Amino acid sequence: xxxxxxxxxxxxxxxxxxxxxxxxxxxxxxxxxxxxxxxxxxxxxxxxxxxxxxxxxxxxxxxxxxxxxxxxxxxxxxxxxxxxxxxxxxxxxxxxxxxxxxxxxxxxxxxxxxxxxxxxxxxxxxxxxxxxxxxxxxxxxxxxxxxxxxxxxxxxxxxxxxxxxxxxxxxxxxxxxxxxxxxxxxxxxxxxxxxxxxxxxxxxxxxxxxxxxxxxxxxxxxxxxxxxxxxxxxxxxxxxxxxxxxxxxxxxxxxxxxxxxxxxxxxxxxxxxxxxxxxxxxxxxxxxxxxxxxxxxxxxxxxxxxxxxxxxxxxxxxxxxxxxxxxxxxxxxxxxxxxxxxxxxxxxxxxxxxxxxxxxxxxxxxxxxxxxxxxxxxxxxxxxxxxxxxxxxxxxxxxxxxxxxxxxxxxxxxxxxxxxxxxxxxxxxxxxxxxxxxxxxxxxxxxxxxxxxxxxxxxxxxxxxxxxxxxxxxxxxxxxxxxxxxxxxxxxxxxxxxxxxxxxxxxxxxxxxxxxxxxx
Amino acid sequence: xxxxxxxxxxxxxxxxxxxxxxxxxxxxxxxxxxxxxxxxxxxxxxxxxxxxxxxxxxxxxxxxxxxxxxxxxxxxxxxxxxxxxxxxxxxxxxxxxxxxxxxxxxxxxxxxxxxxxxxxxxxxxxxxxxxxxxxxxxxxxxxxxxxxxxxxxxxxxxxxxxxxxxxxxxxxxxxxxxxxxxxxxxxxxxxxxxxxxxxxxxxxxxxxxxxxxxxxxxxxxxxxxxxxxxxxxxxxxxxxxxxxxxxxxxxxxxxxxxxxxxxxxxxxxxxxxxxxxxxxxxxxxxxxxxxxxxxxxxxxxxxxxxxxxxxxxxxxxxxxxxxxxxxxxxxxxxxxxxxxxx
Numbered sequence: 001x002x003x004x005x006x007x008x009x010x011x012x013x014x015x016x017x018x019x020x021x022x023x024x025x026x027x028x029x030x031x032x033x034x035x036x037x038x039x040x041x042x043x044x045x046x047x048x049x050x051x052x053x054x055x056x057x058x059x060x061x062x063x064x065x066x067x068x069x070x071x072x073x074x075x076x077x078x079x080x081x082x083x084x085x086x087x088x089x090x091x092x093x094x095x096x097x098x099x100x101x102x103x104x105x106x107x108x109x110x111x112x113x114x115x116x117x118x119x120x121x122x123x124x125x126x127x128x129x130x131x132x133x134x135x136x137x138x139x140x141x142x143x144x145x146x147x148x149x150x151x152x153x154x155x156x157x158x159x160x161x162x163x164x165x166x167x168x169x170x171x172x173x174x175x176x177x178x179x180x181x182x183x184x185x186x187x188x189x190x191x192x193x194x195x196x197x198x199x200x201x202x203x204x205x206x207x208x209x210x211x212x213x214x215x216x217x218x219x220x221x222x223x224x225x226x227x228x229x230x231x232x233x234x235x236x237x238x239x240x241x242x243x244x245x246x247x248x249x250x251x252x253x254x255x256x257x258x259x260x261x262x263x264x265x266x267x268x269x270x271x272x273x274x275x276x277x278x279x280x281x282x283x284x285x286x287x288x289x290x291x292x293x294x295x296x297x298x299x300x301x302x303x304x305x306x307x308x309x310x311x312x313x314x315x316x317x318x319x320x321x322x323x324x325x326x327x328x329x330x331x332x333x334x335x336x337x338x339x340x341x342x343x344x345x346x347x348x349x350x351x352x353x354x355x356x357x358x359x360x361x362x363x364x365x366x367x368x369x370x371x372x373x374x375x376x377x378x379x380x381x382x383x384x385x386x387x388x389x390x391x392x393x394x395x396x397x398x399x400x401x402x403x404x405x406x407x408x409x410x411x412x413x414x415x416x417x418x419x420x421x422x423x424x425x426x427x428x429x430x431x432x433x434x435x436x437x438x439x440x441x442x443x444x445x446x447x448x449x450x451x452x453x454x455x456x457x458x459x460x461x462x463x464x465x466x467x468x469x470x471x472x473x474x475x476x477x478x479x480x481x482x483x484x485x486x487x488x489x490x491x492x493x494x495x496x497x498x499x500x501x502x503x504x505x506x507x508x509x510x511x512x513x514x515x516x517x518x519x520x
Numbered sequence: 521x522x523x524x525x526x527x528x529x530x531x532x533x534x535x536x537x538x539x540x541x542x543x544x545x546x547x548x549x550x551x552x553x554x555x556x557x558x559x560x561x562x563x564x565x566x567x568x569x570x571x572x573x574x575x576x577x578x579x580x581x582x583x584x585x586x587x588x589x590x591x592x593x594x595x596x597x598x599x600x601x602x603x604x605x606x607x608x609x610x611x612x613x614x615x616x617x618x619x620x621x622x623x624x625x626x627x628x629x630x631x632x633x634x635x636x637x638x639x640x641x642x643x644x645x646x647x648x649x650x651x652x653x654x655x656x657x658x659x660x661x662x663x664x665x666x667x668x669x670x671x672x673x674x675x676x677x678x679x680x681x682x683x684x685x686x687x688x689x690x691x692x693x694x695x696x697x698x699x700x701x702x703x704x705x706x707x708x709x710x711x712x713x714x715x716x717x718x719x720x721x722x723x724x725x726x727x728x729x730x731x732x733x734x735x736x737x738x739x740x741x742x743x744x745x746x747x748x749x750x751x752x753x754x755x756x757x758x759x760x761x762x763x764x765x766x767x768x769x770x771x772x773x774x775x776x777x778x779x780x781x782x783x784x785x786x787x788x789x790x791x792x793x794x795x796x797x798x799x800x801x802x803x804x805x806x807x808x809x810x811x812x813x814x815x816x817x818x819x820x821x822x823x824x825x826x827x828x829x830x831x832x833x834x835x836x837x838x839x840x841x842x843x844x845x846x847x848x849x850x851x852x853x854x855x856x857x858x859x860x861x862x
């Protein structure tokens with residue numbers, strides 16, 4: 001017995017000695033689009049992943065709930081349209097430079113000067129460094145979601161950029177290199193191939209040892225390639241753009257499914273200037289005729305995970321003003337017929353043009369579903385395939401905008417203002433977000449109230465009223481609340497994309513590598 | 521002036537005119553594709569002001585001839601502009617992606633010649649017998665299915681079910697090779713890293729085979745058809761009557777004259793691979809120029825479209841000139857006719 005125990009102990013010791021104490025862990029993910037490294041130009045999902053890992057922002061969304069918490073900021077005070085932010089004094093950039101208020105001022109001025117990405121969020125904002133650790137932002141007019149906007153202001157190492165570049169804003173330098181304080185630094189960036197990042201030793205917060213040492217973010221992989229790579233253990237997290245069939249196949253093979261929600265929804269937008277949709281009764285008839293239940297079933301990955309959840313109104317569940325998750329939209333043909341009878345246009349004369357974006361084949365299936373639903377009301381419809389580029393051009397005039405356009409829309413800061421203002425305010429018609437061409441005084445009033453209310457309760461009330469109004473006048477058929485689904489190997493644990501209490505409610509932030517753990 | 525030099529100069533002159541024509545055609549076509557390039561480049565969140573600013577920077581509000589003038593002026597300075605897809609100079613993109621595609625296409629071309637020509641020769645030598653039938657069926661199969669189908673099949677068979685080859689990329693991540701030429705086969709040798717060289721070859725095999733299969737079928741069918749015709753010539757009958765071995769007749773008397781028409785098509789196939797490689801590159805995540813070309817067309821990245829098409833057109837023209845020279849070398853009648861016209 002003793003001999004066996006001794007032998008086993010010796011074997012274990014030998015195994016431990018033979019195993020490297022700190023084997024490097026590599027996380028491999030992919031995105032369809034090439035990630036934009038310049039933080040001032042970041043706007044889409046791939047850009048956001050890079051931005052949130054290479055750079056830091058003053059605040060972060062509260063995990064698992066509403067509101068924001070300090071990050072590079074230590075605290076902030078609001079006085080009308082003036083925000084005074086006190087910075088942490090222990091933050092160092094990856095270059096070793098200490099972060100100061102001058103870097104914050106440089107970062108916002110750089111965004112405004114380049115005028116790219118989400119720079120419009122900071123139009124009319126001036127910043128001054130009060131001292132090394134205090135920044136004062138002055139807004140042209142009160143804007144309640146300003147703190148939420150700060151999640152889109154990555155802080156750049158001004159001294160490092162100026163030392164590495166001949167130009168004031170270092171555009172060329174920052175399109176290929178990082179200059180942030182983030183938990184990961186850029187090792188290499190090859191568009192079309194991959195961006196390689198490695199864990200930074202000098203991060204101001206503690207990063208668990210289990211967080212990946214190296215991250216390889218690959219671009220433009222084909223679905224078949226991703227499927228094979230994950231099956232062979234050579235890939236870890238697939239992008240959300242995999243076809244549902246491939247995600248289903250990977251889930252069947254044992255891959256885990258990660259999810260991110262609460263940031264946007266899928267909408268069927270009705271052109272309110274074009275007959276017969278210029279009549280609210282006709283719009284209400286169509287929105288009651290739509291089969292919401294089948295639409296949600298069409299995006300299900302399996303019995304427990306879906307790419308969306310039933311909509312409860314214009315605002316996704318979890319945001320200010322959203323209805324409870326039990327108040328789901330449902331088909332009601334009787335009501336649809338009642339509204340149609342009250343419509344000033346004759347159903348027999350109607351021919352509704354339902355468009356779908358050519359790059360999103362799923363939308364064709366929704367168009368067919370709508371066509372079938374409308375036929376039940378005796379309304380003819382025509383399905384029209386539009387490439388994105390053509391659609392974006394056509395919506396600039398109400399005459400060319402189709403009756404119904406299908407779109408995914410996200411709140412870029414997680415705040416309902418960045419979701420709804422661009423869609424429904426009468427001052428912003430004719431963009432890809434606003435093919436409704438809505439012009440409703442009450443909607444404008446509630447949207448403005450959402451921007452100017454001095455506290456969360458006031459904002460909640462404004463968006464509640466807005467949601468109710470938008471259901472009354474139905475400029476949109478609220479398809480479903482969007483949920484992004486990512487197939488992933490089981491060697492990585494991502495609490496921010498699997499545990500609702502750790503979720504950020506902001507696109508891309510769930511991919512904070514410092515919060516992930518490699519389990520093998 | 522020697523006839524071959526005259527032929528070369530004439531071909532170069534014609535190629536230059538073709539190149540100017542191609543640049544004008546692509547310049548116009550790229551601008552006719554629906555969609556505003558500035559709007560596509562800046563993404564859905566861009567404001568009207570941002571789009572207007574980029575349009576001005578790209579001269580998109582000016583007339584087509586003025587825009588073409590800007591393009592020619594930039595090209596004459598070696599500047600192809602900035603790619604809106606990668607946010608880098610197009611010349612830098614091409615310098616990075618072209619070697620990857622050329623490396624793949626060169627190996628695929630070699631496989632096409634090394635396998636296609638002997639198969640065609642074998643089929644002609646055993647015409648209307650079982651080797652001929654088998655080769656013809658295989659050739660038909662490879663010609664009729666596009667390269668990306670073969671790419672997926674090969675990946676499934678030899679990377680998924682039988683994991684013999686890598687699935688994606690040009691080299692295993694753990695190798696860090698300094699890029700000197702961009703051709704990893706060369707760079708690994710320059711670095712003296714034989715293990716990495718073998719790894720690069722390992723990565724090349726499946727995509728190169730997938731890309732070459734259609735060309736192999738084409739080359740085999742053409743060579744067979746030409747050789748079967750040659751076999752009907754009286755001098756072959758005479759060689760047979762003299763009792764030469766069939767293999768000697770096939771190699772020395774039937775194959776060489778049959779090669780001339782095949783060579784033209786093989787040359788074109790070889791050049792066409794540059795454009796056709798994109799699906800194979802997409803399946804094997806090969807960071808090459810063809811995949812880049814498709815990505816920039818889908819994003820209406822005007823500068824990158826022009827750069828990519830011009831490079832592919834130049835390669836096409838170079839391959840054509842090389843093929844013409846080889847044919848002139850193989851066929852004395854062409855050399856003589858060139859001298860005559862000189």
